[in-house]
Amino acid sequence: MAPLALVVTVSSSIALRLIAYVFLRWIPGHHAPPLVFLFACLHAISFLAVHRSQRTKAAAVAPTSPSSSNGQLIDTLAKETDNVIQKGLQKTVGSNEITPVQDAKQWPGWALLWGLPHPTSFWWTLSTAGVNAVLCLCVLDLVYRAPMMYPSHEVSFARVGHVSDTSANLLIREPDPNQLPVFVSYRSLPDSGNSLVDAPWKAAGKTYWLSNETDYTFTIAIDGLQPTSRYQFAVSNNQSGHFNTAPRQGHVASGTDKLTFLTSSCIKPRFPYNPLSHPLSMPGFRHLASWLPSLKASFMLFLGDFIYVDVPRRLGSDPETYRREYRQVYNSPDWPSVSKDLPWIHVLDDHEIANDWDGNTTAPYPAAADPWRLYHTSVNPPSVSPGAFYFQFVHGPASFFLMDTRRYRSPSQPLSANSTEKSMLGSEQLSHLLSFLSRREPEGVKWKFVISSIPFTRNWRFGSTDTWANYLHERQIILEAMWSVSPGTGIVILSGDRHEFAATAFPPPEGSKWPVSATVHEFSTSPLSMFYLPFRTYEEREGEGEPCVKYVPDGNSKFGAVEVMGGKGEQGVMRFRLFVDGEEVWDHVLTTGPAVVGGGRGRDAVWG
Helix, strand or coil: CHHHHHHHHHHHHHHHHHHHHHHHHHCCCCCHHHHHHHHHHHHHHHHHHHHHHHHHHHHHCCCCCHHHHHHHHHHHHHHHHHHHHHHHHHHHHCCCCCCCCCCCCCCCCHHHHHCCCCCCCHHHHHHHHHHHHHHHHHHHHHHHHHHHHCCCCCCCEEEEEEECCCCEEEEEECCCHHHCCEEEEEEECHHHCCCCCCCCCEEEEEECCCCHHHCCEEEEEECCCCCCCEEEEEECCCCEEEEECCCCCCCCCCCCCEEEEEEECCECCCCCCCCCCCCCCCHHHHHHHHHHHHHCCCCEEECCCCCCCCCCCCCCCCHHHHHHHHHHHHCCCCCHHHHCCCCEEECCCHHHCCCCCCCCCCCCHHHHHHHHHHHCHHHCCCECCCCCCCEEEEECCEEEEECCCCCCCCCCCCCCCCCCCCCCCCHHHHHHHHHHHHCCCCCCCCEEEEECCCCCCCCECCCHHHCHHHCHHHHHHHHHHHHCCCCCCEEEEEECCCCCEEEEEECCCCCCCCCHHHCEEEEECCCCECCCCCCCCECCCCCCCCCEEEEECCCCCEEEEEEEECCCCCCCEEEEEEEECCEEEEEEEEECCCCCCCCHHHHHHHHC
């Protein structure tokens, strides 16, 4: 009984501690909590059995004197424990030198290390049991504390969504009925550079009634604004903020030579886990906030997984469960530092619904779409099609198409990746995207950005069935349309999802009708505040024609800053800057092909 109990005690303790560490610091997978508690139960039962065996052996030792009795007992049980651990673990470790208990009298902490009760010390025994108990409590804390103790029903906030050259969208939440009616006002600021400074406050809108039907949110669209101007808004519930209107299409803001915007995806409060942190804290937000004053970004393009409803455990599939996840992000103590002066524009991905979602509008999609509409699409750029979750807009020298890669996609299985019947976007959205790629942009707009929540490249080999690598026929149609854009216009794909960073090039096939200058580039950036994978999942393979430009897998916080240069030159210039855990680690400059009409060779000759 005792030797078996010893093996189970040591094995279950090691398993519990390893799984808990991985869950709390590396990957908060939903499989971990049940395993932690399973091994905790096994450890508790075997721990008590070993302790009972120790007491039986202690009673059998002849008591010559208290000190010699304790020493003899420790030596006897230590030697037995060493032998059992040798036999139980030697096969796994593959070593003949496993001696965790060289001298128990000199180092009694062996019990703490191996998860065993100490033969004579009550405090060492208690400490051993305490370590595993604390780990279990930490797991419970990460899983249940935020949803149970911070549902954030009371959160009140105002944020800026899409801002054009003449309008701005505001989202306001106010659950306190004593604050009704809620009034919104705005004014232009003297430092806007606009000669028609409008210092007095103007009414933007009001509401007399808010209810749970909209989770106490409402939106305000402020119209009739001046391009390239700075404005302040104020809400009667003491919320306020600032925004800058976009420049006219094809131009950059006065006083600068570029448009700067940010891109990232994937956030989860308090990860990696820190028991001393606020349950809704976002370490990645703090990294981002430290760079905002110098970057002077016009907006954040957030590419999905704003919530993780199913990580670390799904606690429901009703609208309120999804709403709570959104409210918790907006109630984070770190949210104001990244939203006070920064508009956010959003794209939908799987964890706003369910992991690797390909179920179209079946349950739980309707419940998930409820807060997605209320909190995000209500202040996003205009939908390309009524009721759709894909969007299109122009901001200064850049044009954007934000895809919906979840609602319309075919199931990932059983059709093959090359099947002509398989679609990621659905026929209507694909048609709109192809029209976006083929249209001529206003003068001065030299870059088209296609926004995908998931990677376009097939170089990510882990979980690739959820990416464009599993929808290659439709992807090829899009690539050929990208290679065929008007001369002088650059195409860049921005994506997220993988919890790693990679820049990938998509050159046209060698010898094809398209010039090398038509090469498309993708920058895939995530997470903003979440785990990164401890193993490598991105691999460039010969013959696939998708060369890696840069791969940066490590880092719990990554975001990119995209700088689109203005000017009247023939070629467009953009720069991508990568930030990892608060440090700038890489940058890359792209130029468009020449604005020369002609065959591929002629355009490449000019481009170089």
